[in-house]
Amino acid sequence: MNYASFTNLPASTKFPAHAVDGGTAVPARVGRGRLAALLVLAAATEFLFVAVAAYFATVLYHRLILLQSPEAAKYIPESVLISTLNLLVSIGLRHYSRFQTQPRHVFIWNGASGVFLVFSFFISTIFLLKISEDYSRATIMVQAVSVGLAVLCTRTMWFSLLHSAIASGLVDARRVVLIGDPHHCSHFSARAMATGIRTIRSFDFPTVGAYSSVPGPIQVRPDARQLVADCRPLRADDIVILISQQDVQSALALASALSDLPVDVHVVPAGSADLMAVSRITQFGNMVTMRIFQSPLTPFNRAIRRVFDVAAAIAGLILLSPLFVIVSLAIKFDSRGPVLFRQTRHGYNNEPIRVLKFRSMTVMEDGDNFRPAIRHDARVTRLGRILRRTSIDELPQLFNVLVGDMSIVGPRPHATAQNELFAEVISSFSRRHNVKPGITGWAQVNGYRGDTDTLEKMQRRVEHDLYYIDNWSLLLDLKIIILTFFSRKVYWNAY
Numbered sequence: 203m204n205y206a207s208f209t210n211l212p213a214s215t216k217f218p219a220h221a222v223d224g225g226t227a228v229p230a231r232v233g234r235g236r237l238a239a240l241l242v243l244a245a246a247t248e249f250l251f252v253a254v255a256a257y258f259a260t261v262l263y264h265r266l267i268l269l270q271s272p273e274a275a276k277y278i279p280e281s282v283l284i285s286t287l288n289l290l291v292s293i294g295l296r297h298y299s300r301f302q303t304q305p306r307h308v309f310i311w312n313g314a315s316g317v318f319l320v321f322s323f324f325i326s327t328i329f330l331l332k333i334s335e336d337y338s339r340a341t342i343m344v345q346a347v348s349v350g351l352a353v354l355c356t357r358t359m360w361f362s363l364l365h366s367a368i369a370s371g372l373v374d375a376r377r378v379v380l381i382g383d384p385h386h387c388s389h390f391s392a393r394a395m396a397t398g399i400r401t402i403r404s405f406d407f408p409t410v411g412a413y414s415s416v417p418g419p420i421q422v423r424p425d426a427r428q429l430v431a432d433c434r435p436l437r438a439d440d441i442v443i444l445i446s447q448q449d450v451q452s453a454l455a456l457a458s459a460l461s462d463l464p465v466d467v468h469v470v471p472a473g474s475a476d477l478m479a480v481s482r483i484t485q486f487g488n489m490v491t492m493r494i495f496q497s498p499l500t501p502f503n504r505a506i507r508r509v510f511d512v513a514a515a516i517a518g519l520i521l522l523s524p525l526f527v528i529v530s531l532a533i534k535f536d537s538r539g540p541v542l543f544r545q546t547r548h549g550y551n552n553e554p555i556r557v558l559k560f561r562s563m564t565v566m567e568d569g570d571n572f573r574p575a576i577r578h579d580a581r582v583t584r585l586g587r588i589l590r591r592t593s594i595d596e597l598p599q600l601f602n603v604l605v606g607d608m609s610i611v612g613p614r615p616h617a618t619a620q621n622e623l624f625a626e627v628i629s630s631f632s633r634r635h636n637v638k639p640g641i642t643g644w645a646q647v648n649g650y651r652g653d654t655d656t657l658e659k660m661q662r663r664v665e666h667d668l669y670y671i672d673n674w675s676l677l678l679d680l681k682i683i684i685l686t687f688f689s690r691k692v693y694w695n696a697y
Contacts, residue, residue: 317349445472510676539566
């Protein structure tokens, strides 16, 4: 492999440093002790909650289901053992030590998956110690469910508390040294500060000499050694090298020199922080690639979503069948025209679908003739105002869910005329169609439904739709369904 060498400088030369965002470099590890203390407190809280959940789940099961009253202290040792195993699994898998580099869902679901290991170890332990005769399969299942819920609740609470502390500046998540152009360092530092990563010093990229075509070991020149010496007393957690195109060849040599420091060394192409924020390094065959976007749902997730959609659609159609009859009769008595009408909209992968709705207007516009409803729209019938205000007009789309054109939850499908208009002016607008459209969605429960008479309104709706796509989970779907029934924001701009 060929490597570039660094320019020779006197060993006593101090490497040029520059301030970031007008600030001064402070080597003191302000707030790091606080973060460690909070993480220890979070782990201790989880230990306590798991022990309490395991104990009371067993006691309640015996009293409410088996109608027995176990001895008060009978299950305390086992509950402490479960809690201890959970703590050891969390420490062994570095759940808390990796807290500042994990998104919320990873931190929480790592805890849930850890519960499976905990009970695998627990069952093996009580079997080896020959104390399993007091434990039934139902008791273990009740404990596993209660412990899982305790871990989910505890981690959700502590994730919010810790990130609030990081965002307020009470603690620093990580301390970083930047190497690169001052402008790029300033931009990167501002983005990192939003997640509590504090830039303590930045340096210019070393001057690069002539490129060597002779294979050999990496050459570490005095200027690189001086940079290492300048970084060592800062005691940073990470060093980020912001490389421009001409620095690519020498980045490995510089990274090798910095490997003498007990820090994580990162390389980021200068000016690509936004790109790197959405990318992941993945294994692709026998190669490593940087994946920018991925399909939002795996085949397994699509199967789970489809099963849920079919079950919910069937249940909804059965439970709401009396309402369907009442609304159909009311529409016939209120105005002339059919009870249902179909409108062409874009579905999954931008493919056109025919969406069913209860007729709420005196007209049935479609295609290029479509005009969205506005406040006090004369086209809306008297009954239609009630149907639209309560979203009852959307209920026939349960049939669309049943046949597979739509899902219960997803980005709301727009009329084709709207899609063609906004796809030209809003970046990533068509990415809304990477999943099936839904009867309700994340944008709707956050108040972004109704008229989109301004570009800003549609942009906000698209932002929420893309957030849903990038963060899909069955729990998020359930949350959106609950909010659809109980949140007042759902009915904003409904006319």
